[in-house]
Amino acid sequence: MKLTISDIARQAGVSKATVSRVLNNRAEGVGPQTRQRILEIMKETGFQPSGFARGLATGRSAxxxxxxxxxxxxxxxxxxxxxxxxxxxxxxxxxxxxxxxxxxxxxxxxxxxxxxxxxxxxxxxxxxxxxxxxxxxxxxxxxxxxxxxxxxxxxxxxxxxVDNREGGALAAAYFFDQPGCRLLFINGPIEYSQSHLRQAGVEGAMRQRDLPAEALIIRYGDFSIESGFQLTHEMISRMDGQELPFTSIFLANDLMAIGALRALKRANIAVPDQVEVIGFDDIELATLVEPPLSTVSQPxxxxxxxxxxxxxxxxxxxxxxxxxxxxxxxxxxxxxxxxxxxxxx
The missing domain is CATH 3.40.50.2300 (Response regulator)
Structure with a gap:
């Protein structure tokens, strides 16, 4: 059974407040002999005060x-x-x-x-x-x-x-500066501030270049690998003959991007020769997938x-x-x- 401050106080014949003062190295109201007796009892019993008990005594829990x-x-x-x-x-x-x-x-x-x-x-x-x-x-x-x-x-x-608007604009600018770009942007839930701002960055980059509406397709996932896979797979299935509806994909996090890479590989679509992909975050997994994932790095x-x-x-x-x-x-x-x-x- 774990000893408490009350147990130490009882064995030493003092109050819990006195034990607390010794625990927290406070000298007021504690004589040297009493202090020594309490410390010896703690040592003999192997007493370890809990962080919560210390917090009650000091007003901070560390x-x-x-x-x-x-x-x-x-x-x-x-x-x-x-x-x-x-x-x-x-x-x-x-x-x-x-x-x-x-x-x-x-x-x-x-x-x-x-x-x-x-x-x-x-x-x-x-x-x-x-x-x-x-x-x-x-x-x-x-x-x-x-x-x-x-x-x-x-x-x-x-x-x-992190400046999510800037991050969205950086990825979009890379794609939109390429002639004939049709960007598939797979965002996270739009009610999240990160998603809202990343989309604002993408749309701002598009407006700056005065691109037509068909240059951007937006879909919404949930930041999971599976949603990146499913949404990319659904878009691939809409191929009109041999024509993909997009030339590049920007995904609002790296996990969804890894899912998109899996969907592209399953459809035998070469990355980056046929479709380029950029994620967001720069997690360690981004360097371990094949090919290694291009991404918007955030610290x-x-x-x-x-x-x-x-x-x-x-x-x-x-x-x-x-x-x-x-x-x-x-x-x-x-x-x-x-x-x-x-x-x-």
């Missing part, structure tokens, strides 16, 4: 909650790793919560993290409207940083984001580390110099585009 929408997606693994590396150096542990893109589950996790007494929260929200549980964190005076998905007015909340690791640094600043009671951080994207050309960067040749 823990941070991180809520992400999809633990299976390697992109979020990178984001969490970036946050964890920074938090660990400052002595913080991490509670990882997976919302499965479910706002109800996300709200439940916020409540549970508050119950656990976390010192702060990093939130990649499942929806653009999560104001109600942010208000709950505000009421409890728990600092938080939003990451990745922009909600409502981004200037209202501390957050670290997931940096996004995680910057959000953790901001949170540490807030938990220390300091004011942020920048409430909103917007990171840049860049185009990484590999084997699924006819043009390749020198390092990919």
């Amino acid at each position: 823990s941070v909650g991180v809520i992400i929408p999809d633990i299976v997606n390697p992109y979020y693994s990178l984001l969490v790793r970036g946050a964890e590396d920074v938090l660990k150096k400052s002595g913080y542990g991490l509670f990882l919560c997976n919302s499965d893109h479910d706002i109800v589950k996300e709200k439940e996790y916020v409540s549970k993290l508050i119950e656990r007494g976390v010192d702060g929260v990093i939130l990649d929200s499942a929806e653009s409207d999560c104001g109600c549980h942010l208000e709950l964190l505000d009421e409890k005076k728990i600092p938080y940083v939003l990451v990745d998905r922009i909600i409502e007015d981004p200037s209202k909340y501390p957050g670290v984001y 997931a690791l940096e996004m995680g580390s910057r959000s953790a640094s901001m949170l540490l600043h807030m938990m220390a009671g300091k004011k942020l110099r920048e409430k909103t951080v917007m990171l840049k994207t860049h185009l990484t050309l590999r084997g699924t585009t006819r043009e390749k960067q020198e390092s990919a040749l």
